[in-house]
Structure formats: structure tokens, C-alpha cells
Amino acid sequence: MLFNYDISLVLLAIIIACLAFYVSFWLCKAGARKKHNCWPLFSGPTMGCGIWVLHYMVMQAHHHSHIINYNIKITLASLIVAIIGCSLGFGCFLFKRLRKNHYILPALIFSATAASMHYLGMAAILNAGDWYVSNAYIALSLIVIFITSLGMLRLTHLMLVMTSKNDIYANFCRLGATVTLCIGVAIMHFLGTSKMNMAPMGSSPLAMSHDDHIENTLAMTMTILIALVFMLAIFIWFINFKEHLSNELLKRELISKNLQLKQMTQHDSLTQLPNRLYLQNHLNTLFDKQLQPLFIMFIDLDGFKRVNDVWGHAIGDELLVKISKKLRNVVGNGGFVARIGGDEFIIVVCEQTKEAAIQLANRLLSRISDSYELSATTIDFLSASIGISIYPEHGHDVATLLKKADVAMYYIKDKGKNNVIFYDEVTMVLPT
Numbered sequence: 001m002l003f004n005y006d007i008s009l010v011l012l013a014i015i016i017a018c019l020a021f022y023v024s025f026w027l028c029k030a031g032a033r034k035k036h037n038c039w040p041l042f043s044g045p046t047m048g049c050g051i052w053v054l055h056y057m058v059m060q061a062h063h064h065s066h067i068i069n070y071n072i073k074i075t076l077a078s079l080i081v082a083i084i085g086c087s088l089g090f091g092c093f094l095f096k097r098l099r100k101n102h103y104i105l106p107a108l109i110f111s112a113t114a115a116s117m118h119y120l121g122m123a124a125i126l127n128a129g130d131w132y133v134s135n136a137y138i139a140l141s142l143i144v145i146f147i148t149s150l151g152m153l154r155l156t157h158l159m160l161v162m163t164s165k166n167d168i169y170a171n172f173c174r175l176g177a178t179v180t181l182c183i184g185v186a187i188m189h190f191l192g193t194s195k196m197n198m199a200p201m202g203s204s205p206l207a208m209s210h211d212d213h214i215e216n217t218l219a220m221t222m223t224i225l226i227a228l229v230f231m232l233a234i235f236i237w238f239i240n241f242k243e244h245l246s247n248e249l250l251k252r253e254l255i256s257k258n259l260q261l262k263q264m265t266q267h268d269s270l271t272q273l274p275n276r277l278y279l280q281n282h283l284n285t286l287f288d289k290q291l292q293p294l295f296i297m298f299i300d301l302d303g304f305k306r307v308n309d310v311w312g313h314a315i316g317d318e319l320l321v322k323i324s325k326k327l328r329n330v331v332g333n334g335g336f337v338a339r340i341g342g343d344e345f346i347i348v349v350c351e352q353t354k355e356a357a358i359q360l361a362n363r364l365l366s367r368i369s370d371s372y373e374l375s376a377t378t379i380d381f382l383s384a385s386i387g388i389s390i391y392p393e394h395g396h397d398v399a400t401l402l403k404k405a406d407v408a409m410y411y412i413k414d415k416g417k418n419n420v421i422f423y424d425e426v427t428m429v430l431p432t
């Protein structure tokens with residue numbers, strides 16, 4: 001049967017019809033967004049045009065022994081039937097109470113529309129000769145179009161209830177509804193025309209009374225409709241592209257704002273060093289990785305208050321920033337530096353031995369006591385006290401290890417400052 005057709009023209013007809021159906025389902029879904037709530041009104045006409053164009057293009061693709069002439073009034077009436085019928089079908093389907101769990105009425109409207117359009121279209125052929133269609137074929141074509149309409153409506157319903165998160169699934173449903181409808185209309189068409197047996201041109205007296213302008217009107221109407229479908233498809237693609245672009249921009253903005261927020265909540269605003277929260281997370285990560293031994297060095301500057309009191313807070317801030325950079329430089333990439341309070345810093349390093357840790361602490365003390373060129377003065381009297389606790393020797397949790405390093409730091413401050421000491425549970429007393 002297919003060999004009676006110009007396959008390339010049939011394929012073109014199917015592509016155009018699928019495009020129209022896809023666009024009509026898209027318009028239907030676009031109505032779910034408040035700003036596009038009148039768009040579903042265009043779903044019915046677009047689908048109607050698709051069915052109509054499919055029918056007439058496939059008719060043209062039929063290798064008739066002669067040129068088919070149409071009654072232009074009936075032909076255009078079939079277009080109007082398709083547009084009105086599909087609009088009614090969509091209206092009925094989108095009317096929420098009717099849509100709830102059953103699609104019988106809208107499916108009946110869609111299948112009656114497709115069938116009336118098809119058989120009206122057949123009746124519009126002037127020189128059809130002695131073609132006939134058996135009642136069984138008509139009944140079969142009606143059953144097919146009704147079942148495919150039900151399938152199409154089910155998929156459209158699924159597409160409508162998908163949230164924007166499930167855009168890919170919604171697209172699958174839209175494609176599924178498109179293909180289902182196209183298959184239904186195509187099967188109905190081939191069943192309806194399978195017994196067509198055209199009389200040669202001129203055998204019908206009516207055919208003689210119509211001149212070329214009928215063909216031209218039909219071709220023109222079809223061209224306009226196809227152009228409209230394409231324009232609508234391009235417009236929709238453009239809108240989708242614009243939305244995709246603005247979503248992408250929003251997404252990037254959100255990511256950068258999140259990063260900013262993370263930076264703000266986990267870093268000290270003056271020195272940009274990690275803060276106490278970051279330190280806790282970092283230590284827990286190191287514990288999980290089973291890195292040991294870890295040396296937790298609690299550093300408190302000696303005599304820092306004097307800088308604030310004599311030169312003011314701004315100079316104190318300037319000094320804190322310089323010291324932070326210095327600590328980072330001495331520790332390098334192998335260690336972690338955090339600022340947890342006014343002039344208090346924590347350094348976490350993983351060293352092989354206590355001696356290596358003491359060496360690093362002494363290097364830190366020597367660099368902290370360098371002189372500092374600040375905007376209003378030069379500071380050359382600064383020193384620091386460092387208390388060290390060891391993981392896992394002194395504890396297995398962040399709070400205990402920080403507490404013990406703090407106790408060790410205060411111990412050495414009491415003993416004369418500018419020195420470093422490990423926590424020792426015999427000589428040092430933990431506050432209760």
C-alpha cells in the first residue's frame with residue numbers, strides 16, 4: 001500500500017504534523033505558568049492545522065493516475081472543523097473537573113474531530129471516481145483514533161503535572177503524545193483511503209467546472225499554515241532558549257552567592273583566615289582520614305593590647321593582617337592556619353615527631369618577633385606564647401584538644417611568655 005505514495009512527501013507531511021502537535025502540547029503546558037496563561041488557547045488551532053496539513057499533503061503524495069481536484073468550500077470547512085474540534089477537545093481536557101482521572105469525553109471530541117475532518121476531506125475530492133470505504137474500515141479507523149487519543153491525553157496529563165525539575169520527563173511525555181497522535185491520524189488516513197480507486201481526470205462532470213485556482217487556493221492555504229506552524233515553533237524555541245539562558249545565569253549567580261556565603265561564614269573577615277567553625281570541620285576531616293600524629297598549636301600574641309591602646313584599633317588590625325600572612329608563609333601548604341579570636345591563632349600540622357613540631361613552633365616564634373612596618377609606626381616588641389596538644393595522644397575530639405592546647409599556652413604565658421610547650425597532664429591542670 002505504501003508503494004502507492006511519494007514517500008518523501010509523506011515523511012515531510014509527518015514531520016510538519018509532528019511539529020504542529022509538539023508545539024500545541026508545548027502551548028498547553030506553557031499555560032501552567034502564570035505569565036503565559038492564554039497560550040493554551042492556541043493549542044487547538046495548531047493541532048487542527050497539523051491534522052489538516054497531514055491529511056492533504058498525504059493525499060497529494062498518493063500516486064494517483066490523475067490530478068485530484070477538490071471542492072474548496074468543503075476543503076476549507078474541513079479545516080474549520082479541525083480547528084474548532086481540537087480547540088473544544090483541549091478546552092474540555094483542560095477543564096480541571098473533567099480532566100480528573102478520565103479522558104473519555106475529550107478523547108471522543110478529538111477522535112470525532114479527526115474522523116470528521118478526514119471524511120469531509122475525502123468528500124471534498126471532486127474526481128474521486130468510484131472509491132468506497134467499508135463500514136468495517138470506518139469502525140476500525142474510529143477505534144484506532146479513539147484509543148490513540150486516550151493515549152495522547154494520558155501523556156499530555158503526565159506532561160502537565162511534571163514540575164519544572166522534571167523538564168526532561170515532561171519533554172518525553174510531549175514527544176510521546178506527539179508520536180501517538182501522529183500514528184493515530186496516519187493509521188486512520190491509510191485505512192480511510194486504502195480502498196480509494198480514483199477515476200481518471202475528467203470523468204467527473206464537477207471536476208471539469210473547477211479551474212486551476214482551486215488547486216492554487218489549497219496550496220496557498222497549506223503553505224500559510226505550514227509557515228505559521230514553523231513560525232510558532234521558532235518563536236517557542238526562542239522563548240525556551242531565553243528562559244534557559246536566564247535560568248543558567250540565575251544558577252551561576254546562586255552558586256557564586258553560595259560560595260560568598262560559605263566564605264563569609266567560615267572565614268575571619270579581617271584576615272580572611274579560616275575561623276573556628278572551619279577549624280572544627282577541618283580537624284574532623286583530618287580525624288576521619290586517620291592522619292596522625294596531628295599537632296594543634298594554640299598561639300596567643302604577647303602584649304598585643306598595647307598596640308591597640310597606643311596606636312589605635314586600625315593599626316592593631318593592620319598588624320593582625322601582617323601576622324596572619326606571616327603565619328601562612330611559615331606553615332606553607334602542609335599546614336592549616338586559623339584565627340579563632342582577637343590575637344589567638346591555631347595551627348594544625350601533621351609532623352613525624354615532637355621535635356619537628358617544636359622546630360616549627362620555634363620558627364613561628366622567631367618570625368612573629370620580627371619588626372613590622374605599619375602605616376603609623378614600626379612595631380618591634382611583639383612575641384607569642386604557643387601551647388601544643390597532640391592527636392590522638394591528648395584526645396580524640398576537637399573540644400578536648402583545643403582546651404588542652406589552650407591550657408598549655410596559658411601555662412607558658414604564666415611562666416614568662418615568648419615560648420612553646422606541649423600539654424602535660426601532670427603539671428597542667430584542666431579547668432573543670
Ligand SMILES: Nc1nc2c(ncn2[C@@H]2O[C@H](COP(=O)(O)OP(=O)(O)OP(=O)(O)O)[C@@H](O)[C@H]2O)c(=O)[nH]1
Nearest residue numbers: 300301302303304305306308313316317341342343
Ligand atoms: N585591633 C584589633 N584588636 C582586637 C581585635 N579583636 C580583639 N582585639 C583586642 O586584642 C586584645 C587581646 O587581648 P589580650 O590577649 O588580653 O592582650 P595582650 O596584650 O596580648 O595580653 P597577653 O596575651 O596577656 O599578652 C584586646 O585588647 C582586644 O580588644 C581585632 O579584631 N582587632
